[in-house]
Amino acid sequence: MIPVFDGHNDALIAEDHGSLASGRHGGHLDLPRMRTGGMRGGIFAVFTRTYDDRSRAPAVDRDDGVRTFPLDPEISSERAALVCTTVAGRLLALERTGRMHVARAIADIDNAREGPSDAPPVAVLHFEGAEAVGPDLAALETWYAAGLRSIGPAWSRPNRFAHGVPFIYPSSPDVGPGLTPQGFALLRRCAELGILIDVSHLTEAGFWDVASRDAGPIVASHSGAHAISPCSRNLTDQQLDAIGRSGGLVGIVFACGFLRPDFVDSPQTTPLELIVRHASHVADRIGVEHVGLGSDFDGAYIPSELGDVAGLPRLLNALRDTGGFTPAEVEAIAWHNWRRVLDAWWR
Ligand code: ZN
Numbered sequence: 001m002i003p004v005f006d007g008h009n010d011a012l013i014a015e016d017h018g019s020l021a022s023g024r025h026g027g028h029l030d031l032p033r034m035r036t037g038g039m040r041g042g043i044f045a046v047f048t049r050t051y052d053d054r055s056r057a058p059a060v061d062r063d064d065g066v067r068t069f070p071l072d073p074e075i076s077s078e079r080a081a082l083v084c085t086t087v088a089g090r091l092l093a094l095e096r097t098g099r100m101h102v103a104r105a106i107a108d109i110d111n112a113r114e115g116p117s118d119a120p121p122v123a124v125l126h127f128e129g130a131e132a133v134g135p136d137l138a139a140l141e142t143w144y145a146a147g148l149r150s151i152g153p154a155w156s157r158p159n160r161f162a163h164g165v166p167f168i169y170p171s172s173p174d175v176g177p178g179l180t181p182q183g184f185a186l187l188r189r190c191a192e193l194g195i196l197i198d199v200s201h202l203t204e205a206g207f208w209d210v211a212s213r214d215a216g217p218i219v220a221s222h223s224g225a226h227a228i229s230p231c232s233r234n235l236t237d238q239q240l241d242a243i244g245r246s247g248g249l250v251g252i253v254f255a256c257g258f259l260r261p262d263f264v265d266s267p268q269t270t271p272l273e274l275i276v277r278h279a280s281h282v283a284d285r286i287g288v289e290h291v292g293l294g295s296d297f298d299g300a301y302i303p304s305e306l307g308d309v310a311g312l313p314r315l316l317n318a319l320r321d322t323g324g325f326t327p328a329e330v331e332a333i334a335w336h337n338w339r340r341v342l343d344a345w346w347r
Helices: 031-037 077-096 106-114 139-146 181-193 204-213 237-246 273-286 309-321 327-345
Strands: 004-009 039-046 122-128 148-152 219-223 249-252 291-293
Touching: 004 219, 004 249, 004 291, 004 309, 004 327, 031 039, 031 309, 039 077, 039 106, 077 122, 077 139, 106 122, 106 327, 122 139, 139 148, 139 181, 181 204, 204 237, 219 237, 237 249, 237 273, 249 273, 249 327, 273 291, 273 309, 291 327, 309 327
Parallel strands: 004 039, 039 122, 122 148, 219 249, 249 291
Antiparallel strands: none
């Protein structure tokens, strides 16, 4: 079985029944299903919901045919810090009980791939939105010690560091300002510590702000190609070119709405093959070494044909059979490309 490193999941914040360790009812990802699918490592996101009672405000369909979701308001640092402490604690408990490793160095990534298939998988701790980090950035030290190795300055809402990209279809990602001065300071400090910066939820302005600093390879952990699905969350060909020049990577997202040309969020009618099309577009444009996987398991509707993390071998087969990628290229998409960019950012 081909080992997979997946660039983004929300399993730590999923709230359905069961446990990550022994198996959940529903959802996309748990340890038993990771073993079935060959997922030996991945980036595990910590995310603070804007609202306690719902995921976000419903879509608004404008008269001109544009579908837009109202931008979530800012949340407080205090609330985000409490949620991050709680959710990261779930991962650290899995580490303490020997069910998972938390990656703190690149050797942890390598060990997870080379070890026996029933060895504990490796998790990279990621903040999807940096609200829990205060203006003086001191909390980064604590979180780095706990294992934080990846951060998205903002989710799709504004905070003190950046203006996240709102969900709009059809729309360019150029919708709003980029990094704030504190956002540039965050980027500098993360580069010093060795914490990867993830641009997936940034506006196009924020993307170019990150690109201008030349801090490390540009990484979009869970995004698609705007040329196929023209929504604000996807990357334009010009952004892809910059990612390629930087030696970076796009984790191809599995979210139906971001995959489909019509933005419809329907698992039953979204073919697995669309994930392959996005991967092929990025590979054709900037090279297969810049393609990875970034599922958004437990954070999005994904094609029923894939189902959940146990279905990953079906996707790898499709990359080979439909996408025409060679076995070595499939292995690079599944693992080695992610390994390269993590190694470039980490100290
Ligand atoms: Zn996300």
